[in-house]
Amino acid sequence: MKLPQSKKTLVSLAEQNVTTIMPGYTHLQHAQPISYGHYLMAYYQMLKRDKERFEFNQVHTDVSPLGAAALAGTTFPIDRQFTANELGFASVYANSLDAVSDRDFALEFLSNSAILMMHLSRFCEELSMWVSHEFQYLELSDAYTTGSSIMPQKKKPGYGGTDSRKEWSRLRAFNGLTSTMKSLPLAYNKDLQEDKEGVFDTVKTVLPALKVFNGMLQTVHVNKERMQQATENDFSNATELADYLAAKGVPFREAHGIVGQLVLKGIQTHQNLQDMSLETLQQAAPQIEADVYHDLQSDVAVERRHSEGGTGFDQVKAQIAAAKEALS
Structure with a gap:
């Protein structure tokens, strides 16, 4: 995961904008003035929790099922701890039925990815407002915007996978595997073959999204005067x-x-x-x-x-x- 780079970029941008004043919003109405650095650090905290969730997910993934056989274990005198060590696993499944039927590690990954993509999408939805003509708090680099097919003046944010459509697709992947698992009796069923596509597709979605998100943050221009002015002609x-x-x-x-x-x-x-x-x-x-x-x-x-x-x-x-x- 490329979360550390995005977190570092958020912190760096926040450090540059500790004293940059912007309106804080509730219900999309001016509430109280806040530091833009404070706003950015809120998203740092979200990504920090995302990283922690993926790290915990690794604990549940780093478990060897080898030796569980079809569901009941094996009569052959194998050393499961030895094979786990040789294969680089930290531990072994304690129950052979669970080893065969468990897909919690995949569900956790999909859930964690959906939450991460929700955080990126949430940031980008706000960014869509901040770069609009009505706000003009921020300006994106041309590298992260697109034009219009007929309107020459348009400079639209191009998030490249960090928008709500991609977030929804990750949520569908999680819901799909959850729906597959919820009615399956122990132990193995062919339905479990459906666990992989969503996981692989999620990796292909999340990694580029983080790369785009990080690059977009690194090149954003903050209109500090515009932000401050927005807090001086209101009742915040x-x-x-x-x-x-x-x-x-x-x-x-x-x-x-x-x-x-x-x-x-x-x-x-x-x-x-x-x-x-x-x-x-x-x-x-x-x-x-x-x-x-x-x-x-x-x-x-x-x-x-x-x-x-x-x-x-x-x-x-x-x-x-x-x-x-x-x-x-």
Whole structure:
């Protein structure tokens, strides 16, 4: 698996964008500003778990069935541990029936591959938005885009196997073998011959997909100014104002309502929270003072998220340092 290269590329790109600010989304709506490096490290964590799953899968695959014979073992005086060692296996099946009928190792591989492809597909679906005219957060290299048959201006992401169609095909392979296995009695049945095609095809799909994914990441251009601007003409700092009021002693439930009314006023008057006058803010909550404008800045909002695993710059740097140590 070429997961380590992709993880290294994600970490490298994250390290370059610790202080790059972008909108964080829930329900595809602006929620709170976050570090783009933090966003990338979320996908690093996904790939890290993918690698761990494949490593555990190897434990279940590295088991010798030799000596199980048809299902009951053999009368010949063989040394199964010796043959396993000679063939490079770490252990032997403890039960001859299980040895003949087990395909868990193949199911695990297909399941792990489906999850991995889901992660790549998820990243690429978001990438399709980030490179669109409406967002323009990122720009892909021409090497990873395609044109249109009739529209000269089009520059479409060409993921080469990391899209949802390929992810769905891996899921079908897993579901297909699961459906084959679920009704089979012990021990051997000819249906078990169907275990190989999906596995081989999955290898042919996943390895190139990882190569394309890694190359695409290495050549992506990040429009840092565009990302930051997207957090300065919205209300993603509303939570900062609610937290500010809570720190002043206002119960958060009340603070939530106060800020909600200010957001409504901002929508009606075409003003962002940070653009409202201090008088307007104080009419809603007299506890607000001039220092609130500092807290309402998007980069300050990100930097202050110091909780472990949060989007604060120091926390993102800590995530990157831990990842680099693990990768080394």
